[in-house]
Amino acid sequence: MSLRDAIDNFYERLVVDAIEATREESDTADYLTDVMCVALNRLPTRYYRHSIDMMFYLADEELKGMKQKSLAAVKEAREFVREHQRE
Template sequence: MSLRDAIDNFYERLVQDAIDATREDSDTADYLADVMCVALNRLPPRYYRHPIDMLFYLGDDELKGMKEKSLAAVKTARDFVRDHQR
């Protein structure tokens, strides 16, 4: 097992949740993958090894703020990807 397999970015889950919450019938898998990449590039990484540790050490206000930032990043990313399609 490589070290890379033992570490995750908490924002990946939050961005995925925000994408799921804003999903539209016309969204393709390629479009959503691009949205996720753009959104994640606009957010700071928050790495962790064990999800329970991340949730234990995050305060409610901090988690709420991270969710709000994720949703805003996804909305901005949707517009960006839509405006820059090939």
């Protein structure tokens, strides 16, 4: 196992959840991938090694705030990607 595979960014999971919550029928895989990239670039990173540790040590209010930030970032990213699509 490489060091790269040993850690993850917790916001990736939250952004995927926010994308799924706001998914529209017309969304393409390319569009959603761009939305994910833009949203993640607008959020801080929160690395963890084991997901159980992250869930155990993360306070409920902090998790709620992270979810809200993720949803807001996804909504902003959707608008940004729509406005900057190549034709």
